[in-house]
Amino acid sequence: MKKLFYSIIAIITLTIVVSSCDKVTNVKDPNAEVILGNRKVLIEDYTGHKCGNCPAAADVLTALDTSASYKGKIIPLAIHAGFFANINASYPTDLRNPIGNAYDTQFGISAAGNPNGLINRGGYGTGSFIKAYTTWESELVQMLSKPAKFEIKIRNTFNTSSNNLNTQVVVKSLSNNSGNYKLVVLLAEDSIVAEQLDYRLPSGSQFITNYKFNHVLRDAINSTWGDVVFASGAIANDSIIKTYSNYTINSAYNANKCHVIAYVYDANSSSPTYYEVLQVEEAHVK
């Protein structure tokens, strides 16, 4: 009996020892290939100007957004919220807003640490909901490979003299979908120049006064959690048009650099994909 035990343990041990270590001799994957569907992916970067590790995450987002593999497939959104986004004398530019604060609180991001992100808000309620920026690309690829359930089209008309924006969003169901879906329409701004801490720089020069912030969430054109588009499911090719008239863009924002981001998400709290962004689109204000 004991001999049998010995043998079993010896075999298990040997199997583990032999199979359990991969030595990598070249870190670059020669077969890197990405299969894309018709879905676009919202990548949210929860950040703050006093977060010295955050510019590294912002650079990853820019690299993904501009890479040939994913061009046009990613909608980035930078949300400044939490402790590292607080303002003081050295960091006076306030990039926070109630919408971003509400997302940050609901999803518990700054409480878990910055930088961190969400990929289409997939996996809400699980331990892997919040994504480290080192995983954004692999999470993105998985999300992109899923078929799109909806299609979104945005049409903006902007009145330069009044700073008023009219946005029309058309949401079309691409398949038969049961459930409850909501549409959120946001305003984001690019090329905001302000202060940022960057730990990658040498000591003494880590405080940057002219850092360029892109994709900064500014406001919600409808509301934080949006409007119902399909309350009890939709069949394929069902469409709904939502029009948001006379939204005044804050004169402090540069309308030339502003864009509208619209996303449809699963608003059924008992769904396994609750909060997941099912489609997202963006369009420049002008």
Place this chain on the structure above:
Amino acid sequence: MSIKSTTRLLFLFSISLFYRTSSFAQLKDELGAIHGNFQIDAANYQKDTIIGADPGSEVFRYNAFGNINYQKGGFSAGVRFESYNPPLLGYLPGYKGSGVPYRFARYQHKDIDITVGNFYEQFGSGITLRSYENRGLLYDNALDGMRVIFTPKKGITLKGLVGKQRTYFSLSPGIVRGVDGELNVMELFDSILGNSKTKVILGGSFVSKYQEDQNPSLVLPQNVATGAGRLTVIRGGFNFNAEYAYKANDPSYQNKYSYREGKAIIASTSYGTDGFSMMLSGKMLDNMSFRSDRDAQNTIDMINYQPDFSKFHTYSLMAYYPYATQANGEVGGTAEIQYKVKKGTLLGGKYGMDITINGSAYYALDTIGIAPINDTLRNFKYTTNYSNVGNEYYHDFNIEITKKLSKKLKFTVMYANQFLNQSIVQFNTPDKEEHPDITSHIGVLDVTYRYKTGSAIRIETQGFFGKYDYKEHALDANGNKNITNNTGSWMSGLIEWTPSTHWSITVADQYNYNNPVIAKRVHYYYGMIGYVNGPTRVSVSYGRQRQGIFCAGGVCRFVPASSGLTISISSSF
């Protein structure tokens, strides 16, 4: 399920319960033992702008758990229910929710010990594997899988395990597999060596994790292994432990995707005799962070434990700037001498006197970066010069004297000199402007007066005198210096009255008397009433808690200031 079938199930269930209850008396002796413990910590927070406490809309928070374990002979089984809706401020918000994250069944018979479900385990010092829980930190990396412990002969212990680690209320994406063998040389050869006074124990462990490579551009090792060998020698009051560990390429969020190998040497020795003991511990850790999810942050999914030998202080101002093992590497050590001055001597007096002298010093590794252009194939990022050390991270030299003056009066006096390289240790940056080095002198006087049996008054005073090596920033709108990480010096006082063995009443205050921002020179008052009756403890407290930053692996978590009412209840059976 229809209402009808649910009703039927409930009916059957209650019948079976009734049946069990009625036959309980006869089965009592064969039933085995049931034990359990419960704890609930709940807080109702309030907004307190002066200390920056803003709990948001979820003002009521709690951490609660209950263990129920059953044992009969060699069989045991248990479950733990946990609930955090949401967790108390300062704990990882991922724990929000309720569930049964821990359940197990175990059977021990002669030379075999099998566990299925959840279990905790440690190999050697823990440098290859340590699965444990710390409820105070809400740290729990329990394994969920199976474990076999086999003792074929006295003096030989073999362990094998496979499982996934707990991640909040779900499991880590990686699989952990490990084996460990320990050989107690003297026990094994007892018949040959006779009853030797010297004990020698040899051990070896091997742990491997598997996690799928989903990275589209990098080739990641899906199987990462670590192995270690260890030696323990015990003779009389003398004890020596040493362990060496090696880890294969393991790119992770923690080490910024370096494919470099990891190495660790840990050694400690101690000697104890009547009235005297000494301890010396040293370690060198280089890239030994080992997690079952390569992208995990904070304190999630750690497979191993990188030991921390620095003194764990119980006085609050002594622990104001604590040290934590640097996950990416460090070198250093701790020494401690305890001496009991004998009764009847000049210093010892009638009751003797205890003296503890403790010192720790930890340094960065002396690393040399590799230029990316020369590092395209393996992504090593740096090499280490083991013949030297880098910048100082931390030191703590302290002396503690405890003396009983009479049957009623006892005091403890303590002094510490501490240094913290805050920018690296807590913020992972060389930027000293934002995060200055802190050197501090800390003093404590703690007096206990037992005015009758079971009744005492304890008075504690502490002072923290900090020097912040600061380059100042601009003034803010109120003309104050913008110094978030410089809180100046602190004083604290505490009175604890224990009128009987059941009750205790505590009032305390920490005063930030010379914060550079005058408006922040505030009192952090605190009051508590506690009641103990057998295994049951209940306490109600009210007060302020100051803010802090908790960092692990380059990600910093802000532990917010809080203010409010806290209730704790615990019991066991």
